[in-house]
Amino acid sequence: MRAFVVGVAGYPTAKEGRGIIYKLGVPDVPCAASAARRMADWLYVNRDALTPKLASIHLLVTDGEADYLRIPYAFQDFPGGPVHPASSDAVERAGEDWVDSFQEGDSAFCFISGHGAVRANDAVVFLDDLNSDKRDPWGSHINVTEVARAFKANQAVRAAYFFVDACQEFSKDFALSNTESIRIIRPLEQDQLKYAREKVLLISAASAGMFAYEGDWPEDRKNPLHPSVTIGRFTQVLIDALDGASARFDDVKWVVDTGKWKLHTDLKYLYGRRVTWTTEPFEPVLLIDQNNYFPLLVPPNPRIPIFVLTDPERLMSTYRFHVHDANGILLISCPLNHPSTWMFDISPSPHYLIADNGNGQPRQYELKPSGPIFDKRIPVP
Numbered sequence: 001m002r003a004f005v006v007g008v009a010g011y012p013t014a015k016e017g018r019g020i021i022y023k024l025g026v027p028d029v030p031c032a033a034s035a036a037r038r039m040a041d042w043l044y045v046n047r048d049a050l051t052p053k054l055a056s057i058h059l060l061v062t063d064g065e066a067d068y069l070r071i072p073y074a075f076q077d078f079p080g081g082p083v084h085p086a087s088s089d090a091v092e093r094a095g096e097d098w099v100d101s102f103q104e105g106d107s108a109f110c111f112i113s114g115h116g117a118v119r120a121n122d123a124v125v126f127l128d129d130l131n132s133d134k135r136d137p138w139g140s141h142i143n144v145t146e147v148a149r150a151f152k153a154n155q156a157v158r159a160a161y162f163f164v165d166a167c168q169e170f171s172k173d174f175a176l177s178n179t180e181s182i183r184i185i186r187p188l189e190q191d192q193l194k195y196a197r198e199k200v201l202l203i204s205a206a207s208a209g210m211f212a213y214e215g216d217w218p219e220d221r222k223n224p225l226h227p228s229v230t231i232g233r234f235t236q237v238l239i240d241a242l243d244g245a246s247a248r249f250d251d252v253k254w255v256v257d258t259g260k261w262k263l264h265t266d267l268k269y270l271y272g273r274r275v276t277w278t279t280e281p282f283e284p285v286l287l288i289d290q291n292n293y294f295p296l297l298v299p300p301n302p303r304i305p306i307f308v309l310t311d312p313e314r315l316m317s318t319y320r321f322h323v324h325d326a327n328g329i330l331l332i333s334c335p336l337n338h339p340s341t342w343m344f345d346i347s348p349s350p351h352y353l354i355a356d357n358g359n360g361q362p363r364q365y366e367l368k369p370s371g372p373i374f375d376k377r378i379p380v381p
Contacts, residue, residue, distance in 0.1 A: 001043075001050045001051075001052055001053065001054045001055060001106070001107050001108075001109055002055050002056050002058075002098060002101055002102060002106055002107070002108060002109070003040075003043050003054065003056065003057045003058065003108075003109040003110070003111070004057075004058045004094070004095065004098045004108070004109070004110045004111075005036050005039050005040050005043070005057060005058065005059045005060070005110075005111045005112075006036060006059075006060045006061075006086050006091060006111070006112045006113070006114070006125070006142075007032045007033040007034070007035055007036025007037065007060070007061045007062070007086065007112075007113045007114065008029065008032055008033075008061075008062050008086040008113070008114030008115065008125065008126065008127055008128050009028055009029050009030050009031070009032040009033035009034075009061075009062060009063050009064035009114070010028050010033075010062045010063055010064035010065060010128055011026045011027070011028060011064075011115065011126065011128060011130055011131075012065075012128070013129060013130065013131045013132040014026035014126070014130040014131040018131070019130075019131030019132055019137065020131050020132065020133070020134055020137040021131050021137050021173075024130075024131050024137070026115055026126065026130060026131070027115070028064030028065055028067075029064065029113070029114055029115050029166075030064045030067050030070045030072075030214070030230060031070075031113075031214035031230040031231050031232050032064075032113040032114045032115075032165070032166070032232065033061050033062065033063045033064065033072060033073070033113075034072055034073035034217075034229060034230065034231045035073075035111075035113040035165050035231050035232045035235040036059065036060075036061050036111065036113055037061060037072075037073045037074070037075055037078070038073055038217070038231055038235060038239070039111045039235065039239070040057055040059050040075070040078045041075055041076055041077045041078050042239050042242070042243075043057055043078075043109070044057070044077050044078045044079065045077045046242075046297060046299075049297045049298050049299060049300055050109075050296070050297045051107070051255075051295050051296065051297055051298060052105070052106065052107060052158075055106070056101060057078075057081075058094045058095075058097065058098045059081070059082075059083050059084070060083070060084045060085065060086040060090055060091055060094055061083050061084075061085070061086060062085045062086040062087070062127075062128040069228070070228060070229065070230050071228070071229055072229075073217070073229050073231060085128060086114070086127050086128050087127055087128050087129045087140070088127050088129050088133075088139070088140045088182050091127055091142060091182060091184070092182045092183070092184060095142075095147075095182075095184025095185070096184050096185075098184070099154075099184055099185045102154065102156040102157050103156060104156050105156075105158055106156060106157060106158065107157060107158050107159045107160065107161070107294075108151060108154075108157050108159070108160035108161065108162075109160075109161050110144070110147070110148070110160070110161065110162045110163070111162075111163045111165070111235075112125045112142070112144055112162075112163075112164050112165070112166070113125075113164075113165040113166060113232055113235065114126060114127070114166050115166060115167065116164065116166025116167045116168050116169065116204075116206070116212070117141075117167075117168065117169050117170070117171055117174055118168045118169070118170055118175075118208040118209065119143065119174065119175060120175075121145075121208060122143050122144075122145035122146060123143075123144045123145045123164050123166070123168060123202070123204045123287060124141050124142070124143050124144065124145075124181065125141060125142055125144060125164065125166050126140060126141045127140040127141060127142065127182070128140070136179050136180070137177075137179075138173075138174055138177045138179040139179050139180060139181070139182070140182070141179075141181050141182070142181055142182055142184070143181040144162060144164050144202070144204075145202060145287055145288070146181065146187050146188075147162070147184060147185055148160065148162040148200050148202040148287075148288050149187070149188045149200070149288065150185045150186060150187050150188045151185070151199075151200050152188060152195075152196040152197055152198070152199065152200050153188055153192040153193075153195040153196045153197075154185075155195055157199070158199065158294075159199045159200075159201075159259075159290065159292075159294040159296075160199060160200045160201070161201050161258060161296060162200070162201065162202040162203070162288070163202075163203055163234075163238060164202070164203070164204040164205060165205045165212060165232040165234045165235045165238075166204070166205060166206070166212060167205075167206055167210070167211045167212050168204060168206045168207060168208050168209060168210055168212075169209065169211070170208065170209050198289070198290055198291040198292065199290055199292060199294065200288050200290065201258045201259075201263075201286075201288060201289065201290045201294075202286070202287040202288035203238075203263065203264045203267075203284055203285070203286055203287070204284065204285050204287055205232065205233075205234035205284055206234075206283060206284070206285070207283055207285040210281065210283055211281075212232060212233070212234055213232075213233050213277070213280050213282075214230045214231065214232055214233065215230065215231065215232075215233040215236060215274065215277055216228045216229070216230055217229045217230065217231045217236065233271070233274070233277055233282065234267075234282075234284060236274075237267050237270050237271050237274075237282075238267065240270055240273075241256070241263060241266050241267055241270055242256055242296070242297065242299075243299060243302070243303070244256070244299035244301065244302025244303050244304070245266070245270055245302070245303060245304070245305050245345065245372065246263055246266040246267075246270070246372065247299050247302040247304065247348070247371065247372075248370060248371035248372075249348065249370045249371065250295070253298055254298065254299060254302050254348055255295040255296075255297070255298050255299075256295070256296050256297050256298075256299060257293060257294055257295040257296055258290055258294055258296055259290040259291060259292045259293050259294045262286075264284050264285070264286045266372060267282075267284050268282065268283075268284065269305075269307070269372070269374040270305065272307075272341075272343070273305070273343050301347075302347075302348055303345040303346070303347065304345055304346055304347070304348050304369045304371070304372060304373070305343065305344075305345045305372045305373070305374070306343070306344055306345065306346060306367060306369065306372075306373045306376055307341050307342070307343050307373065307374045307375060307376060308321060308334075308341065308342045308343075308344075308353065308376045308378060309340075309341045309342070309375070309376070309377055309378070310355075310377070310378050310379075310380050311377040311378060311379050311380065312380075315357075315380050316338060316339065316340065316341075316342075317336070317337045317338060317339050318336075318357050319336075319355050319356065319357045319378075319380060320333065320334065320335065320336045320355075320356050320357070320358070321333065321334035321338075321342060321353060321354065321355055321356075322334075322353070322354040322356070323344065323346065323351055323352070323353055323354075323367070324351065324352045324354065325349070325350075325351055325352075326349065326350050326351070326352075328352075331346070331351070332344055346367065346369070348369060350366060350367065350368045351366075351367040351368075352364055352365070352366055352367065353365045353366075353367055353376075353378070355378055355380060357380070363378075363380065365378060
């Protein structure tokens with residue numbers, strides 16, 4: 001697995017009053033740099049679980065201006081190495097190196113976070129020197145959809161996974177501009193179609209015209225007076241899914257794969273576990289789909305999400321629920337008067353769910369998941 005990770009949090013020449021277009025006014029995206037560093041950490045931790053195993057990471061990150069409300073995410077596992085700024089020249093050079101590095105049977109992993117836009121239905125992410133070139137003020141951007149589409153004809157690559165954590169805003173000025181994105185790979189053209197295979201996945205955090213949102217990273221809430229680390233919500237939910245919340249049992253092992261089952265659908269359910277986020281929309285969109293079986297990784301310790309609701313739903317608040325393992329040891333309980341779906345996770349082994357409404361006749365149900373259970377309806381009288 002060869003990874004290409006880009007996080008663009010700062011746009012110094014795109015602020016109003018700076019750069020070529022005086023009133024461009026593109027804001028910084030503080031969470032984008034943290035998202036890229038978090039993804040690099042995750043890739044390194046899971047280097048042996050990825051299929052194939054991780055071989056390299058090209059990492060480019062530009063931080064935004066200092067923000068007293070947020071602190072940048074610090075690497076916790078990634079051992080370091082060169083981290084280049086996410087400028088047009090640097091991304092173009094690193095991207096070309098990434099494309100040229102593939103050998104027969106390798107797979108590609110691409111993650112990009114920053115200020116995004118839509119252009120002719122393609123997902124675009126702006127780079128840190130946006131609005132600095134007199135010849136093409138809009139030219140500092142990468143068309144992620146174009147790059148992903150080109151990988152269909154890359155004969156050395158077995159499978160390719162692209163994830164974009166960025167808004168997909170519509171800008172009339174950008175859409176009508178005579179601009180070209182930086183190029184790291186030859187676009188898919190007519191004479192390459194005979195080599196194209198449906199082996200590429202591209203998921204964007206937002207559909208055309210929609211916004212993506214940031215969120216506190218829960219592991220950094222130890223000191224309430226300390227500034228928060230914020231990371232894109234899409235990135236956090238994606239990592240939850242890849243860590244095993246989107247795992248399924250396949251013959252002899254648990255895998256997270258993106259062809260046989262729909263990862264982007266799981267993301268929508270998993271977002272619901274962060275109940276404080278549900279006031280904003282979360283609409284990840286599948287821009288390019290694989291049609292083959294491609295296991296992305298074999299998670300070593302998957303935790304399987306279970307969403308429980310009574311049938312009829314109106315009785316949910318009248319029941320208390322308990323989960324026991326196969327040895328009868330109590331693991332977790334849901335309190336009485338829980339008004340809505342109860343969400344928890346368990347290890348991938350048999351468990352038992354006890355539903356008790358206090359009438360002295362508790363009901364027991366076996367939980368033997370082969371994958372996430374997002375709609376476990378418990379029939380109750």
